[in-house]
Amino acid sequence: xxxxxxxTIVNPExxxxxxxxAIVSVALEYGCTLxxxxxxxxxxxxxxxxxxxxxxxxGSELELRAVGDGAEDLLRRLAELVAAGFQA
Amino acid sequence: xxxxxxxxxxCCSVKLxxxxxxxxxxxxxxxxxxxxxxxxxxxxxxxTALAEREELGSTGVGQGVAIPHVKLKGIDRVVxxxxxxxxxxxxxxxxxxxxxxxxxxxxxxxxxEEHDPERHLEMMTWIAKLAREPDFRRxxxxxxxxxxxxxxxxxMSTV
Numbered sequence: 005x006x007x008x009x010x011x012t013i014v015n016p017e018x019x020x021x022x023x024x025x026a027i028v029s030v031a032l033e034y035g036c037t038l039x040x041x042x043x044x045x046x047x048x049x050x051x052x053x054x055x056x057x058x059x060x061x062x063g064s065e066l067e068l069r070a071v072g073d074g075a076e077d078l079l080r081r082l083a084e085l086v087a088a089g090f091q092a
Numbered sequence: 093x094x095x096x097x098x099x100x101x102x103c104c105s106v107k108l109x110x111x112x113x114x115x116x117x118x119x120x121x122x123x124x125x126x127x128x129x130x131x132x133x134x135x136x137x138x139x140t141a142l143a144e145r146e147e148l149g150s151t152g153v154g155q156g157v158a159i160p161h162v163k164l165k166g167i168d169r170v171v172x173x174x175x176x177x178x179x180x181x182x183x184x185x186x187x188x189x190x191x192x193x194x195x196x197x198x199x200x201x202x203x204x205e206e207h208d209p210e211r212h213l214e215m216m217t218w219i220a221k222l223a224r225e226p227d228f229r230r231x232x233x234x235x236x237x238x239x240x241x242x243x244x245x246x247x248m249s250t251v
Binding site for chain 1: 186219
């Protein structure tokens, strides 16, 4: 199973450590791979350190791509998380 | 990039003694106070802020690295350190592994002459890139002196 989705970072501080932690925590509940691309740079969505290297500020668009069981469900949850400014 | 210049050897440590997370947060802040990088009167606030941040979610980012970081009222520029705990500490890290490399970062609440939030995000990105480097983690763990540790940051400043 494969899924892709675009999301926009809305929280003022961008993709700093805590949002990265939130993304990885959800991603690790699934057996999927998760690639997160921002401005042409791809990161491993299952690694906080990798996600932090994207330097994604507020307004940045992220392309999420998951492959594996539950890929669509994973991206749906991540899209909600990002849209809520990681407050959920 | 010269982010390494923000890390003063006297603020750092190659032999943290703490036995657990609360002790480590105290020790990391104590080292900044002893180095005159953080005023004594902010010691308690800084420890409390770091502890509260850990409750929101562990700063253990995986691969033996933690980045305890918070905004702190009363400072006008970033105060930071890199510290090593030889044996490693349980930190509830994302990968469940003990942590032996700590990047502590205290930053002002607001932008100012000495603090540019965009530049700060760049520094955090640099720290993440550095921490992902197996060579950095290996050599940092073996550093014998604080100066050696900061020299390593300088040497790897272009990651």
